Structure formats: structure tokens, C-alpha cells
Amino acid sequence: MSNIRITKQFTFETGHALYGYDGKCKNVHGHSYKLSVTVIGKPITEINHVKLGMVIDFGDLKKIVKEEVEDVFDHATVFNKNTPHVELAKELQDRGHNVILLDYQPTSENMVIDFAKKITARLPQNIRLFSLKLQETETSYAEWYASDN
Template identity: 80%
Template sequence: MTQIRITKQFSFETGHALYGYDGKCKNVHGHSYKLSVTVIGSPNIDTTNVKYGMVIDFGDLKKIVKEEIVDIFDHATVFNQNTPHIDLANELKSRNHNVILVDYQPTSENMVIDFANKIRRRLPKNINLFSLKLQETETSYAEWYASDN
């Protein structure tokens, strides 16, 4: 059976700070992230199925990624829960800001691993996550490939 890769792109705004970092990114700042999600599978061959010819309906993939990533991370601030930023996080939360506490340093590298795990859990059994590309700036991004993991 022929394997086809399809990609859907998303964008969201997220703030973060890298505690302990020796550069400007130790300060709270934000990015206009771009996330490319590529899945692989065989197109549906059932001519009676409304999804005939599709690996996965782009709308179904969009629903998964929006629920797991975009709707949660968009206009949120991400902090490592194990750093002194917890005080700032709690202050922001008390003022009704959207704050996400994670168990990792919120770099693009770690975020893309987290996103891969979240998306893979939601995909149908016959569809595999092939890769993710999380672009932090116009010239900087992290990539995750299933074949590397």
C-alpha cells in the first residue's frame, strides 16, 4: 500500500522564559510560533467512505492539534514548574493570566518533544506522526522525526 505524507501548519503566540540561561532568553519574552505537523499513512480506499482518498481529513488533524497544542499554548506563558519562575507564574495566575507549568525547560527542542507525544496519542491507529517542525523565529526552529526516536 502506498504511504503518503500530509502536512498541516499552525501558528500561535506564546511567551516563556529560560531559567538559568546565560543570555537574553532568561527574561520573559514571546514568539510567534509556527508548527508544521506531518503525518503518514495510506489513503482510504473505501469508495463508500466520505474520507475516500484521504490519509486523514485535514479537519480531523486540525481538531487534534488545536485541542492538544494551539488552544492551550496560544497567548499563554510557559514556565518550568521546578524553577523560581513559579513565583512569577503564581502572580500572573492570580491576575487571570494563562500560565502553563511544564516539567521541562520550555525551549523549542523540549516543546516539540512534548507536542509530538500529545499528538501521537490522539492519531487514529492507521496514521503515524512522521515529523514536527516548531519554528520559533524566521531563522530558528526545532524538528522532531519519528525515525529518529
């Protein structure tokens, strides 16, 4: 049986700021992120299996990405915890805002690496993460490919 790639797309809203950056993105702002998750595997061939013909049920993939990415990052503000933004983060948290302090600068490049690790850890053994595409704006995105890593 051939390997088949399937892709599911997700959207979420996240705010961030890039400490030390020399442009506008040093200011707190947000994006309507679009995440495309592509996995690869062989379709199930067991005749009596309820998921016959599927690589992975889109609902199962959705559950993983929802729990690891959407539920965490949607309508959150993310900052690098190793910057003075922690002071702003504390104030926002004290006011009831959802704030995430990351071990990295919250660029699309770093976020897509983080998402790849989290999603890979949750996939069934017979399914591999093939690629991720994290679109920050209509014209800007970061991509992660397993073959490159």
C-alpha cells in the same frame, strides 16, 4: 497503496523564559510559533467512504492539534515548574493571566518532544506522526522525526 505524507501548519503566540540561561532568553519574552505537523498513512480506498482518497481529513488533524497544542499554548506564558519562576507564575495567574507550568525547560526542542507525545496519542491507529517542525523565529526551529526516536 502507497504511504503518503500530509502536512498541516499551525500558528500560536506563546511567552516563556528560560531560567538559568546565560543570554537574553532568561527574560520573559514571546514568540509567534509556527508548527508544521506531518503524518503518514495510506489513503482510504473504500469506494463508499466519505473520506475516499484521504490519509486523514485535514479537519480531523486540525482538531487534534488545536485541542492538544493551540488551545493550550496560544497566548499563554510557560515556565519550568522546577524553577523560581513559579513565584512569577503565581503572581501572573493571580492577575488573570494564562500560565502553564511545565515539567521541562520551555525550549523549542523540549516543546516539540512534548507536542509529539500529545499528538501521537490522539492519532487513529492507521496514521503515524512522521515529523514536527516548531519554528520559533523566521530563522530558528526545532524538528522531531519519528525515525529518529
